[in-house]
Structure formats: structure tokens, C-alpha cells
Amino acid sequence: MEVSTWFIVVFVLAWLAGSATQVLFLVAPKLHHSLGMTEANALKPEFKWFLLDEKAIAFADMTYFISGIAFVWLALLGNKTALIFGLYSCACYVYIAPLAISRWLLLAKHDLSPLPRRQVAIYYTYMVLFFIFGLYGLFYLWGLAQA
Amino acid sequence: MQPTIITWALVIFGFITLLPLFWAQFSILYRPDSQQTRNLLIGEGEDWRDKTHFRMSLGAAWADWLFFAPVFLIGNIGVLLGHTWGYMFFGAAGACSLYINIILWFTEKEYVYPTRGPLKYFSYYWGFFMYWGALALTYSIVRISGFAF
Numbered sequence: 001m002e003v004s005t006w007f008i009v010v011f012v013l014a015w016l017a018g019s020a021t022q023v024l025f026l027v028a029p030k031l032h033h034s035l036g037m038t039e040a041n042a043l044k045p046e047f048k049w050f051l052l053d054e055k056a057i058a059f060a061d062m063t064y065f066i067s068g069i070a071f072v073w074l075a076l077l078g079n080k081t082a083l084i085f086g087l088y089s090c091a092c093y094v095y096i097a098p099l100a101i102s103r104w105l106l107l108a109k110h111d112l113s114p115l116p117r118r119q120v121a122i123y124y125t126y127m128v129l130f131f132i133f134g135l136y137g138l139f140y141l142w143g144l145a146q147a
Numbered sequence: 148m149q150p151t152i153i154t155w156a157l158v159i160f161g162f163i164t165l166l167p168l169f170w171a172q173f174s175i176l177y178r179p180d181s182q183q184t185r186n187l188l189i190g191e192g193e194d195w196r197d198k199t200h201f202r203m204s205l206g207a208a209w210a211d212w213l214f215f216a217p218v219f220l221i222g223n224i225g226v227l228l229g230h231t232w233g234y235m236f237f238g239a240a241g242a243c244s245l246y247i248n249i250i251l252w253f254t255e256k257e258y259v260y261p262t263r264g265p266l267k268y269f270s271y272y273w274g275f276f277m278y279w280g281a282l283a284l285t286y287s288i289v290r291i292s293g294f295a296f
Contacts, residue, residue, distance in 0.1 A: 047199060048197065049203070052254055060250045063246065080292050084238070087235065087239060088242045091243060092242055094214055095247070099206060099209075099247075102205070103206030106205055110202060142232055142235045145291040146231050
């Protein structure tokens with residue numbers, strides 16, 4: 001099985017943007033916050049549940065932190081088992097995008113959004129890119145599976 | 148890629164596990180803040196932990212109906228028809244089930260586990276979703292890789 005270099009490069013970029021930043025959130029939350037990656041308002045008591053859910057998502061993202069490493073390693077070896085890890089990561093990317101976007105929209109609609117106004121566009125762009133790459137990845141891996 | 152007894156078992160297990168979830172998620176979309184929805188999603192007579200909890204649960208319901216439920220349904224049709232694409236969708240649905248239930252382990256376990264106990268929690272409240280997700284994902288890849296069982 002041969003995975004294209006471009007696919008691996010974009011996969012690694014998505015992996016870095018998603019799960020690698022979540023590692024930072026879990027191991028060094030203050031640094032994550034000082035780099036502007038934690039919504040400032042999320043630390044307020046009224047967003048206790050939001051922050052708990054963000055932490056839970058970060059823990060769940062550790063599964064595709066690991067599956068991303070496994071995918072790249074096995075894909076470089078040409079091993080077909082890579083598919084299971086790629087499928088897992090890409091399906092999660094597609095799933096997390098509508099989950100996050102609909103939550104942000106609902107929270108914003110009710111004036112509960114902890115997202116800083118100036119960063120809103122970045123957050124949505126980030127999720128749309130995950131969604132597009134996840135969908136593309138699923139189709140690409142489907143093609144590989146049939147080869 | 149024809150379905151076997153294992154395929155049928157996983158399809159049936161998936162429907163038994165996920166249909167109540169999709170029903171509960173439909174309920175929150177249809178009647179967002181009704182008592183019936185609360186009873187279904189967070190327990191008899193219980194209330195949302197805070198305002199963000201309700202909106203985040205509603206967001207999860209949207210994600211389930213926009214992606215998880217269609218992927219699950221298409222995957223089941225595909226595997227029963229014996230198509231490779233069916234196994235991709237089936238595996239993707241398994242990944243969603245695994246992923247969201249890891250999140251729920253951290254957010255909901257402290258509320259659900261003490262009141263329901265280990266048997267219910269590690270079966271239909273949470274466990275079945277994890278077992279089915281892991282099995283569906285693994286089985287899909289094994290079948291795609293050419294092993295028939």
C-alpha cells in the first residue's frame with residue numbers, strides 16, 4: 001500500500017494543529033493559555049462545564065494523537081494496518097467539526113460564548129479545515145482500501 | 148465482502164445500542180428543553196448542570212444527526228450489501244462512537260456511575276457504545292484488508 005507524500009504531509013499538519021496542541025493543553029495548561037489557545041473567558045466560574053468538556057475533548061483527542069503517529073509510521077512502512085488509524089483520525093475530524101461549530105453557534109446565540117470576539121473567525125476556519133481534510137481523508141483512504 | 152454471521156451480529160448490536168441514543172438526540176432537537184428530553188439525556192428529574200451544559204448537549208445532538216447517524220445508517224446498508232465503502236462508513240461510525248464516549252467518560256461518569264451502578268454503566272449506559280465502536284472499527288479494517296469472517 002502506497003500513501004501519497006502530500007497526504008502524509010497534510011495529515012501531519014492537521015495532527016499538529018489538532019492533537020499536538022491538545023497535548024499542550026493537558027500537560028502545560030498555563031502555557032497553552034498564554035499562547036492564546038485557551039479561550040480567556042473559559043476560565044471564569046460560569047464556564048465550569050465548558051472547561052470540563054474542553055478537557056474531556058483534549059483527553060479524547062489523545063486517541064488521535066496516538067492514531068496519527070501510528071498512521072504515519074505504518075503508512076511509511078507500507079503496512080495496510082495504517083488504514084484503521086487513518087480512518088479513526090479522519091472520522092474524528094469530520095465528527096468534531098459539526099460538534100464544535102454547532103456548540104459555538106448555540107453558545108454565541110445565547111450570549112454564553114467564551115470565545116474572544118477577535119478569534120472567532122480563526123476558530124471557525126480551523127474547524128472547517130478539519131472538516132474538509134477529514135472528508136477528503138475518508139475518501140482517500142477508501143480509495144486505498146479498494147486498491 | 149459478503150456479510151457473515153459476525154457482520155449481522157455487529158449490525159444488530161449497533162442498532163440495539165445506538166437507536167436509543169439517536170432517539171434521545173432527536174428528542175433534544177425536537178423539544179430542546181423539555182422534561183422528557185432531560186429524563187432521557189441526563190436522568191429522571193435531573194436538571195442541566197449549567198447553561199453551557201444544555202447548549203453543548205444540543206450541539207452534540209446536531210453533530211450526531213448531521214454526521215454520526217447518517218454514517219451509521221449508510222455503513223449498515225453498505226456492509227449488508229457487501230460493499231467496501233460500507234465498511235468505511237461502518238468503521239467511521241465506530242470511530243465516532245468511541246470518540247464521543249471517551250469525552251463522556253470524563254464529563255458524565257461522576258454523575259451517572261454513582262446512581263446507576265457498574266452493571267448498567269458498563270453495559271447500556273456507556274459500555275456498549277465503547278465495545279460496539281471498537282468492534283465496528285476493527286472489524287471494518289479486517290474485512291477491508293481481505294479477511295472474511
